[in-house]
Structures are given as structure tokens and as C-alpha cells.
Amino acid sequence: xxTVKNEYSERLRAVAGLMLAVAGxxxxxxxxxxxxxxxxxxxxxxWDVYLEFLKIFFNLADRFAALxxxxxxxxxxxxxxxxxxxxxxxxxxxxxxxxxxxxxxIVMTIAGAVGESRRRYEHYKFMVNESSKVKDDMLKEFGERxxxxxxxxxxxxxxxxxxxxxxxxxxxxSAIFTGxxxxxxxxxxxxxxxxxxxxxxxxxxxxxxxxxxxxVSVMASVSGExxxxxxxxxxxxxxxxxxxxxxxxxxxxxxxxxxVGERYAAVAFSQEWASWHVSGHA
Numbered sequence: 438x439x440t441v442k443n444e445y446s447e448r449l450r451a452v453a454g455l456m457l458a459v460a461g462x463x464x465x466x467x468x469x470x471x472x473x474x475x476x477x478x479x480x481x482x483x484w485d486v487y488l489e490f491l492k493i494f495f496n497l498a499d500r501f502a503a504l505x506x507x508x509x510x511x512x513x514x515x516x517x518x519x520x521x522x523x524x525x526x527x528x529x530x531x532x533x534x535x536x537x538x539x540x541x542x543i544v545m546t547i548a549g550a551v552g553e554s555r556r557r558y559e560h561y562k563f564m565v566n567e568s569s570k571v572k573d574d575m576l577k578e579f580g581e582r583x584x585x586x587x588x589x590x591x592x593x594x595x596x597x598x599x600x601x602x603x604x605x606x607x608x609x610x611s612a613i614f615t616g617x618x619x620x621x622x623x624x625x626x627x628x629x630x631x632x633x634x635x636x637x638x639x640x641x642x643x644x645x646x647x648x649x650x651x652x653v654s655v656m657a658s659v660s661g662e663x664x665x666x667x668x669x670x671x672x673x674x675x676x677x678x679x680x681x682x683x684x685x686x687x688x689x690x691x692x693x694x695x696x697v698g699e700r701y702a703a704v705a706f707s708q709e710w711a712s713w714h715v716s717g718h719a
Contacts, residue, residue, distance in 0.1 A: 444510075445506070445510075445514055445517070448613060448614070449514070449517055449518055449521045450521060450525075451613045452498055452518060452521075452610065452613055452614075453518060453521040453522045453524075453525050454525060454658060455494075455606065455609055455610060455613065456491060456494040456495070456498065456522060456606070457491075457522065457525055457526060457529065458656070458658065459490070459494070459602070459605065459606045459609075460487050460490035460491050460494065461487065462602070463490050463599065463602035463603070464483055464486050464487050464490070466598050466599075466602050467486060467583060467587065467595060467598055467599050467602070468483075468587075469598075470594050470595050470597075470598040471584075471587060471589050471592065471594070471595045474587050474588050474589050474595075475587075477588070478587060482586065482587060485586060486583055486586055486587065488546065488550050489579075489582065489583055489586065490583075490602070490603065491522070491547070491550055491554075492550050492551075492553055492554040492557065492558070493554065493558065493575075493576075493579050493603050494603075494606060494610075495518075495519075495550065495551050495554040496554045496555070496557075496558040496559070497565060497606065497607065497610060498515075498518060498610060499515055499554075500564075500565035501565055501566075501610055501611065501614045502514050502515060502518075502614070504564075504565070504566060504614070505614040505615065506614075519547060519548065519551055522547055523543060523544055523547050526543055526547065527543055530543065558575060561574070561575040563575075565607070565611075566611060576600045576603050576604050577596075577600055579599065579600065579603055580595075580596035580597060580598075580599040580600030580601075580603070581596045583595070583596070583599035584596040584599065608671070609654070652670065652671045652674045653668065653669075653670055653671070653674075653690065654668065654669050655667075655668045655690075655693065655694055655697050656668070656669070657697055657698060657701040664698060664701055664702040665698075666694050666695075666697055666698030666701060667694065668690045668691075668693070668694045670686075
């Protein structure tokens with residue numbers, strides 16, 4: 438397994454970081470779409486929702502790996518991805534639990550999440566890089582499950598938000614597996630997932646929903662005492678820009694990234710950071 442980890446180490450780090458970041462962002466988005474329920478959610482429920490997002494992300498990563506990782510390496514790659522997710526999650530939760538605490542529960546929890554992911558989603562047969570009704574059905578079922586978990590069963594607004602958040606990871610994960618890494622970037626973040634209000638506006642405007650494309654993304658991550666913030670462009674969008682436009686956009690996005698990084702650092706090392714992680718926003 439060491440050989441596989443070395444060969445795919447960059448890809449493993451990128452996919453794991455993407456999964457954890459989008460899962461945390463998605464929990465926040467779900468809560469925003471159910472403010473009445475959010476006030477009553479326990480930390481345990483938030484953590485369970487966070488894990489639910491990781492479960493579907495593991496399934497999607499497995500499907501991408503089947504397309505882009507040799508069959509001989511596929512099983513070890515997925516085992517290594519589990520290890521990488523556990524490692525990054527331990528690092529993220531360390532401020533809350535302490536550097537010398539026993540975090541075996543995290544290992545067992547993630548391992549259980551992977552097993553549950555297989556049982557729950559493997560029966561859906563579809564190509565992850567193609568649009569299909571089966572894929573839409575899986576994401577829809579997932580959204581409904583999340584709504585039920587927070588006590589909002591039947592709430593289309595919450596279910597739609599969860600579905601869109603889960604779907605938002607697809608182009609970013611695809612870019613990692615295909616090697617499309619603009620700006621020598623880390624995995625593009627899912628950005629701001631559309632809320633149900635956004636969906637309603639699109640419907641009223643006669644625009645189709647569920648086909649949003651993230652053209653620009655900004656990713657901030659913390660490791661130990663270091664904060665790193667990077668940005669990236671959708672590869673096709675980048676190709677459409679002429680050199681002058683790309684230069685101007687680069688200048689603007691560098692400024693944006695600096696502002697975002699400074700703000701993220703201020704929050705990451707604040708007193709509230711530990712409780713933020715425990716609440717499921719690793």
C-alpha cells in the first residue's frame with residue numbers, strides 16, 4: 438500500500454481535503470435552509486449529517502477511481518483515501534481534543550462510514566462522469582435523507598440544498614482525478630452551493646436547475662499553524678480567456694484570495710475554532 442500512497446499521494450491529499458471541506462460547508466448550507474431546525478440541532482446530529490456527506494463523497498470518489506485508477510491499484514487507492522481522510526480529520530479536530538488524546542473513535546467512525554456508504558449507494562448503477570436519471574435519483578434520495586436527519590422530513594428546500602451540495606463536488610473531484618489543476622491548485626472547492634431560494638429564482642426565471650458550473654473557486658485550508666489559500670479556474674473557462682483577460686482576472690483573484698486568507702486565518706485561530714470543528718465543520 439505504501440507504493441500506491443506514494444504514487445497517488447498528491448491526488449489522495451486533494452480528494453480527502455475536498456471531501457472534508459465540502460462536507461463542512463454543506464452542513465452550514467443545510468442549516469441555513471432550515472433556520473428553525475438549526476437552532477435545535479445537537480452537535481451529535483450535526484456530526485451525523487457531516488458523516489452522511491462523507492459517505493456519499495466516498496461513493497463518488499470510488500466511482501471516479503474506477504475510471505481513472507488502474508484496476509490493480511483501485512482497492513489500495515481507496516484504502517489509502519480512507520487513511521488520508523482520517524489523518525486530515527484528526528489534524529482538524531486536534532485543537533478540540535488535544536494533541537495527545539486517543540482519537541481511535543475517529544478511525545472507527547470513518548471506517549464505519551465507508552462500509553455504510555457501500556451498502557447504501559453501490560446498488561445505483563451509473564457512470565459518474567455522465568448525466569443520468571439513476572445518478573439524479575441517488576442524489577435526490579440523499580437529500581431527502583439529510584432532511585429527515587435534521588427533523589425536516591418532506592422539506593423540499595432542505596432536501597434540495599443537500600442534493601445540490603452533494604452534486605457540487607462532482608466537477609471538482611473530476612478535475613482532481615483527470616489532473617486538471619488550474620493555478621497549480623489544490624482541489625477546487627464546491628464554492629457556495631445554491632440554496633432553495635436560488636432554485637426558486639431560477640425556476641421563476643425559466644432557467645433549468647441543477648446544471649450550475651463553478652467558473653472560479655477559492656480554497657482555504659489550515660494545517661497545524663499554517664493557513665494556505667489558493668484559487669482556480671474551470672479549465673474550459675480558462676481556455677476561453679485571452680492573455681489580457683487572464684492577466685486581469687489573475688490580478689483581481691490574487692487580491693480576493695489574500696483577503697479571504699486573512700479572514701480565514703483570523704477565524705481559524707480564534708477561540709471559537711474548537712467548537713466549530715466539534716459541531717461537524719472540520
